Amino acid sequence: xxxxxxxxxxxxxxxxxxxxxxxxxxxxxxxxxxxxxxxxxxxxxxxxxxxxxxxxxxxxxxxxxxxxxxxxxxxxxxxxxxxxxxxxxxxxxxxxxxxxxxxxxxxxxxxxxxxxxxxxxxxxxxxxxxxxxxxxxxxxxxxxxxxxxxxxxxxxxxxxxxxxxxxxxxxxxxxxxxxxxxxxxxxxxxxxxxxxxxxxxxxxxxxxxxxxxxxxxxxxxxxxxxxxxxxxxxxxxxxxxxxxxxxxxxxxxxxxxxxxxxxxxxxxxxxx
Amino acid sequence: xxxxxxxxxxxxxxxxxxxxxxxxxxxxxxxxxxxxxxxxxxxxxxxxxxxxxxxxxxxxxxxxxxxxxxxxxxxxxxxxxxxxxxxxxxxxxxxxxxxxxxxxxxxxxxxxxxxxxxxxxxxxxxxxxxxxxxxxxxxxxxxxxxxxxxxxxxxxxxxxxxxxxxxxxxxxxxxxxxxxxxxxxxxxxxxxxxxxxxxxxxxxxxxxxxxxxxxxxxxxxxxxxxxxxxxxxxxxxxxxxxxxxxxxxxxxxxxxxxxxxxxxxxxxxxxxxxxxxxxxxxxxxxxxxxxxxxxxxxxxxxxxxxxxxxxxxxxxxxxxxxxxxxxxxxxxxxxxxxxxxxxxxxxxxxxxx
Numbered sequence: 001x002x003x004x005x006x007x008x009x010x011x012x013x014x015x016x017x018x019x020x021x022x023x024x025x026x027x028x029x030x031x032x033x034x035x036x037x038x039x040x041x042x043x044x045x046x047x048x049x050x051x052x053x054x055x056x057x058x059x060x061x062x063x064x065x066x067x068x069x070x071x072x073x074x075x076x077x078x079x080x081x082x083x084x085x086x087x088x089x090x091x092x093x094x095x096x097x098x099x100x101x102x103x104x105x106x107x108x109x110x111x112x113x114x115x116x117x118x119x120x121x122x123x124x125x126x127x128x129x130x131x132x133x134x135x136x137x138x139x140x141x142x143x144x145x146x147x148x149x150x151x152x153x154x155x156x157x158x159x160x161x162x163x164x165x166x167x168x169x170x171x172x173x174x175x176x177x178x179x180x181x182x183x184x185x186x187x188x189x190x191x192x193x194x195x196x197x198x199x200x201x202x203x204x205x206x207x208x209x210x211x212x213x214x215x216x217x218x219x220x221x222x223x224x225x226x227x228x229x230x231x232x233x234x235x236x237x238x239x240x241x242x243x244x245x246x247x248x249x250x251x252x253x254x255x256x257x258x259x260x261x262x263x264x265x266x267x268x269x270x271x272x
Numbered sequence: 273x274x275x276x277x278x279x280x281x282x283x284x285x286x287x288x289x290x291x292x293x294x295x296x297x298x299x300x301x302x303x304x305x306x307x308x309x310x311x312x313x314x315x316x317x318x319x320x321x322x323x324x325x326x327x328x329x330x331x332x333x334x335x336x337x338x339x340x341x342x343x344x345x346x347x348x349x350x351x352x353x354x355x356x357x358x359x360x361x362x363x364x365x366x367x368x369x370x371x372x373x374x375x376x377x378x379x380x381x382x383x384x385x386x387x388x389x390x391x392x393x394x395x396x397x398x399x400x401x402x403x404x405x406x407x408x409x410x411x412x413x414x415x416x417x418x419x420x421x422x423x424x425x426x427x428x429x430x431x432x433x434x435x436x437x438x439x440x441x442x443x444x445x446x447x448x449x450x451x452x453x454x455x456x457x458x459x460x461x462x463x464x465x466x467x468x469x470x471x472x473x474x475x476x477x478x479x480x481x482x483x484x485x486x487x488x489x490x491x492x493x494x495x496x497x498x499x500x501x502x503x504x505x506x507x508x509x510x511x512x513x514x515x516x517x518x519x520x521x522x523x524x525x526x527x528x529x530x531x532x533x534x535x536x537x538x539x540x541x542x543x544x545x546x547x548x549x550x551x552x553x554x555x556x557x558x559x560x561x562x563x564x565x566x567x568x569x570x571x572x573x574x575x576x577x578x579x580x581x582x583x584x585x586x587x588x589x590x591x592x593x594x595x596x597x598x599x600x601x602x603x604x605x606x607x608x609x610x611x612x613x614x615x616x617x618x619x620x621x622x623x624x625x
């Protein structure tokens with residue numbers, strides 16, 4: 001094995017000799033997706049309880065979901081908050097990443113650390129802090145409050161992603177554009193932005209999913225008609241365990257997968 | 273198109289305790305090809321970036337024509353720029369790249385198409401306007417970057433080591449091409465390089481920069497023949513620099529007198545002799561033509577280098593000097609005594625640090 005690792009690259013390793021490697025890769029992938037995939041057949045169950053494998057098939061729980069105003073309202077809240085989180089976090093995070101990348105100020109490393117700090121603190125602490133601040137600002141149980149909180153959680157991801165994109169970008173291009181007569185914002189818009197587009201699309205994806213999947217903060221600061229899906233799921237799990245929850249999960253998986261695919265497709269297009 | 277002179281007045285740039293540019297004064301004449309030459313870290317690129325408007329100086333002024341440009345943002349300076357790595361926009365075609373500066377100005381579509389064509393014609397790449405930069409060779413990219421920098425008839429062209437990414441042969445070809453382009457457009461050009469041969473080949477005048485100051489500004493030949501200080505003498509060309517002694521008002525090298533090409537009182541303290549390898553001539557025994565200084569030593573080696581022979585001579589004090597001559601004729605055997613003549617007119621003596 002050591003000899004295999006140290007042998008030069010041109011020494012081709014036969015496929016059968018790395019079967020173990022493929023086996024590990026497949027195992028890891030199964031472990032990653034199995035919990036997600038197991039939920040989907042469970043959502044088509046006709047049982048009153050969570051069972052796997054289901055004893056019989058039915059769309060009954062889907063009907064229950066689409067007839068429940070609580071669930072529909074929560075879904076609408078979650079999607080709306082996720083979209084606005086993207087709209088707030090992506091531009092702000094991108095501008096911050098640009099500043100961190102371009103500035104030669106010594107204080108900029110401090111700014112960088114502050115922007116990443118929501119990732120370093122346990123989310124539950126962030127949630128508790130937000131609860132007390134929002135109580136004073138009367139932002140509890142509002143969509144605005146949720147968007148601001150989720151944007152705070154998403155901005156570090158946007159900053160990291162866009163910074164990585166800027167690292168492989170040649171800033172001289174923007175300088176050339178400026179020397180050729182474009183004001184700085186226009187040079188950024190016409191030259192820099194199209195080239196860091198894959199990073200920005202990934203940032204969009206990450207902030208959307210961060211908001212959609214978020215539970216901790218939502219538990220503390222959302223409620224009433226502005227409850228998120230994740231919060232309603234959590235409540236319903238506490239009261240009763242029925243297959244409705246798997247219907248919601250399946251829908252969330254569907255939304256996430258769609259978004260990931262759209263971003264992947266857009267990235268591939270911008271590569272060409 | 274009229275080109276404009278550039279005047280740089282006591283320009284200083286400091287980052288905290290570090291002084292990158294230290295009171296630089298430089299006048300570039302209208303239509304001149306001026307090269308900023310210096311080792312890396314000398315401040316030459318910083319000076320170019322100040323002229324372009326990307327770096328704000330701590331003090332001093334940049335004048336273009338009689339207009340003070342010091343506080344004008346880069347996009348209103350009306351100058352073309354070419355960078356080391358071309359900096360073509362990879363998401364635009366060649367034509368769109370060249371049209372970029374034109375679209376920022378109020379030209380009609382037809383005018384833009386005409387000017388793009390004209391610019392591509394200048395660099396002889398009209399056929400490539402639909403290609404993307406990734407489909408071009410290094411030399412083609414460089415030409416497109418040039419076309420883009422001149423398509424809008426700027427008054428000034430700035431180039432930051434534009435040829436350093438090319439291989440030697442292409443680089444030498446492009447040197448002539450860029451110089452030719454400059455002559456055709458008559459545009460005031462400031463060119464940054466650390467390659468002295470490139471600077472000597474292309475420039476009307478060269479500003480040698482060292483540690484944020486201008487060491488000398490002169491035409492290439494003057495810079496080479498008459499360096500004004502030891503830094504320039506050492507940086508330009510292959511020189512041997514030997515310390516001289518003063519004895520009774522005369523300059524001495526290993527006990528032999530050296531007559532300088534300039535007045536000895538102009539030299540100052542710690543005089544040094546600067547010798548260019550091609551200025552020395554091997555003398556026969558007993559021969560000493562009038563108007564020459566005599567230097568004696570022992571032949572150490574004679575290396576054949578294709579177009580010339582590089583001869584190394586060891587002096588009495590152990591110092592080694594080099595000379596270059598066309599062939600091996602009239603050279604003694606290694607280890608034997610050799611007598612060298614240096615014309616007094618070419619005898620450069622400079623004050624040491």
